[in-house]
Amino acid sequence: MEYIITNIKLLYGENLELMKDHAVWVKDGSIEKVAATQEIPADLPVVDGNGDYLIPGLIDLHVHMMWDGSLNPVSTSETEGYEQMLLRAASNCRHYLLHGITTVRDIGSIDDIAIHISKAIKRGLIQGPDVVASGKTLTMTGGHDPFWARFVDGPEEALKGVREQIFKGAEVIKVSSTGGVYGRTEGEEVGNAELSMEEQRVICNEAHKFGLKVASHAIGREGLYNSILAGVDTIEHGHFLDDELIALMEERNVAWIPTLFVYKQIATQEGIPQYAKEKAVEIVSIHRNAFRSYFDNNLLIGAGSDAGSPCTPHHALWNELYTMHEIVPDTKNILKTATVNAGKILGRKVGQIREGYQANLLLTKENPLTNLKHLEGLRQVIVRGKIIPLQTPAGQVLGV
Numbered sequence: 001m002e003y004i005i006t007n008i009k010l011l012y013g014e015n016l017e018l019m020k021d022h023a024v025w026v027k028d029g030s031i032e033k034v035a036a037t038q039e040i041p042a043d044l045p046v047v048d049g050n051g052d053y054l055i056p057g058l059i060d061l062h063v064h065m066m067w068d069g070s071l072n073p074v075s076t077s078e079t080e081g082y083e084q085m086l087l088r089a090a091s092n093c094r095h096y097l098l099h100g101i102t103t104v105r106d107i108g109s110i111d112d113i114a115i116h117i118s119k120a121i122k123r124g125l126i127q128g129p130d131v132v133a134s135g136k137t138l139t140m141t142g143g144h145d146p147f148w149a150r151f152v153d154g155p156e157e158a159l160k161g162v163r164e165q166i167f168k169g170a171e172v173i174k175v176s177s178t179g180g181v182y183g184r185t186e187g188e189e190v191g192n193a194e195l196s197m198e199e200q201r202v203i204c205n206e207a208h209k210f211g212l213k214v215a216s217h218a219i220g221r222e223g224l225y226n227s228i229l230a231g232v233d234t235i236e237h238g239h240f241l242d243d244e245l246i247a248l249m250e251e252r253n254v255a256w257i258p259t260l261f262v263y264k265q266i267a268t269q270e271g272i273p274q275y276a277k278e279k280a281v282e283i284v285s286i287h288r289n290a291f292r293s294y295f296d297n298n299l300l301i302g303a304g305s306d307a308g309s310p311c312t313p314h315h316a317l318w319n320e321l322y323t324m325h326e327i328v329p330d331t332k333n334i335l336k337t338a339t340v341n342a343g344k345i346l347g348r349k350v351g352q353i354r355e356g357y358q359a360n361l362l363l364t365k366e367n368p369l370t371n372l373k374h375l376e377g378l379r380q381v382i383v384r385g386k387i388i389p390l391q392t393p394a395g396q397v398l399g400v
């Protein structure tokens, strides 16, 4: 399949540079060429962009596709059973596409649902974004997120645990290195370190041997330190990051996925379970201060929404970007967290409009660099070169 998108303004390459009078040649799911319109072969089918903005498809680096984003998703999943959870995950994948999210990294689902969904999308059985799925979260016995955990204690079990996930088809490994806010209802504290540095080091070495990255749920300082020195690739949340830890992350190319929006929701929304709300209230301002302090540092920051978590819908990537913008003014660098940076963090050719990159593209009516809310004026979604035949919230169906 081959076509040209013309009559567009586009945000090119890793600097999201605004280009006019250019066209994009899409071939076999990838971007074959970006060039001045007259330099592109005239005999290919044409998609008329109607003067809209062509931007890279969005990437959400932290989702839980089988959760429902209600006040208490754990209680929903406890009552509804596997089949309903699986169907919800499939339905949420269409929801991601409808909102311009063309890649998601799912790092926590019961019974490996996200791995099954990822396989079904690859096989063309259902429509959805590219899914990079972890298997079970590797957690100490009794640790954070027991509902989708593989409990491991000691280096030998850690090794066995990571190999099991790789065998099942995980494309990223998730570990819990501290307690969390919304996890066990009793006895879990964000300051408590969980998996040891030694256990995490075994996991990281083995995952890296097979080309997989490791994402660490880490809030308190001791657990953050353990994860960074053990060799993880991304810190999820990272409320208690400080100057010393940030310097270590920069030195070791560890990226940060702050997930700001979900903690704001848990701290402020009525009806959230009290045990979680109390913990979130305590750490939200610490989190925001860390983000303000380190946003301009020399480390990659990627956007992750924690979609599916309490009061966090599956298009909350938008809200994550808006929340960043409440704290820092730089719209371009914020949009990069969900595009350019996120692609680099995944180590995949996504998140940029550039030759050789996957053709995951959006048309928006106005320029999101002037106002991030323009992401909501979505007119068309293209994933792996395929024009999704759907009526987008603000859009119209375009055809080749």
Ligand SMILES: [Zn+2]
Binding pocket: 062, 063, 064, 107, 108, 306, 309
């Ligand atoms: Zn999460």
